[in-house]
Amino acid sequence: MLLFYPVARGNIEDISLKSSTQMLKKPVWENLFKFPENTPLHSFEFYADSAFQRSFTFEPKASRLRSSETGGAQLILQGPEGPKTLHSTLLDPSSFSELLRGHRTPNYPTVFTRCTEPNGKSWDRAREIEQACRRILLDLGNVSDFRARYEEITKHFLFANSDTKLEEGQEALARFSVEFLATKGEQSRRFKIQRGRTDIESFVSELEQTLMTREHLDKALQHPWPSPKGRLAILWSPSCVAKLLLHFIQHFEFLSRTHESFEHLKGAFPQLSFQVIDNWKQQNRVDVEGRPRRETLLIDGSTPAVIFNEQVPGFSRRSSSRDFPITAPWEPALFGKERDSNIFAQLGNGISIRELEVLSFHVSSGLITLRISEAALVHQGIEGEFIEPVTWELPLLDLLSSFKLFSDSSIPHPLAWAQQGQELFVEVTSSAALSSALEFPGTVPLAHYW
Structure with a gap:
């Protein structure tokens, strides 16, 4: 951009x-x-x-x-x-x-x-x-x-x-x-x-x-149980979804600046089951360069929308008067196409991930490394024992495309956006998301629990 x-x-x-x-x-x-x-x-x-x-x-x-x-x-x-x-x-x-x-x-x-x-x-x-x-x-x-x-x-x-x-x-x-x-x-x-x-x-x-x-x-505070290994359903908390979404917006925006990367992304972009709209609450009238802020569609299904265009209106931000403007979103919000009021019941057996930390992301390969710091086993839609922390590397686009169902309530999460020596806070509004089946890198077979 x-x-x-x-x-x-x-x-x-x-x-x-x-x-x-x-x-x-x-x-x-x-x-x-x-x-x-x-x-x-x-x-x-x-x-x-x-x-x-x-x-x-x-x-x-x-x-x-x-x-x-x-x-x-x-x-x-x-x-x-x-x-x-x-x-x-x-x-x-x-x-x-x-x-x-x-x-x-x-x-x-x-x-x-x-x-x-x-x-x-x-x-x-x-x-x-x-x-x-x-x-x-x-x-x-x-x-x-x-x-x-x-x-x-x-x-x-x-x-x-x-x-x-x-x-x-x-x-x-x-x-x-x-x-x-x-x-x-x-x-x-x-x-x-x-x-x-x-x-x-x-x-x-x-x-x-x-x-x-x-x-x-x-x-x-209970002693954590060994983490399961294999393909299983995963429920991601709203805060986890917000962190993953903001990481995607921030890092894949860089790839859009060259024609080759832009064409590659358009071809590799998966079908996503959600929209992402920025400035959806319309609390501020203009950005820091005086341009009108308006509701902007960032992602819609399989279309990367204006997130990969060269000009995004109303996205100019800065930490202070000493800094020069940079491009960053204000209040992106995720809207799932399929929602359910009792998403735990739809999960059945699997794990619920409450908190995670992004350890690294490689733009060239698209691989993201996560530390799952807080997660629990889920039995027949009921959350149970906490499991030990896990480090997990997988393609970020594959992870986002695995989201198939979302809770019908959402929560805002102000997260840090660091760029060019500036740190801004971006409020990401997201809901819990259910991945139908992902290969989880645990230590014990699934039959140990289900």
């Missing part, structure tokens, strides 16, 4: 600022772009953002609540002498006026107004998180070294260039992680659970429902 930049980038220059509290808001930024008719600039590109972060750390004997704010701007000028890129970690009118001297005489405002902080609901949410942590502790029972962290980030950004008017967008993210050591008899195990949402309001109210229950903890 190619991004079109209206201005060539030059060397980045840092600006030393006088104030740490002066930030921009939209009405003032609009004045910045009222250039005189005799301006010597050929074109310009402007991006600015301001972000507020709240973090709450909970331990049984102490809690800490912190807040911070960051912001900055990037201004790219294309003049007679070539491009020049200016960067500021904070915004001060005198600093930009000084740097623009010689390029033009701007109709420049003399006062910037600090962005309005989010309302006090974040503090109320911190108290809700503390109460939730105490209920979790009480429910889990015999655990120690309990530590939880809640974080929410809201970011507002503005973009304009010579061809577009000033556009405004926003991002939001809430993340929660909890770590603890659980003990039962002679068995002990350390757990780390992570959850997140871009919808902050609903995330806190639903948080406890998504965490580990006492029943699940008791099963996880």
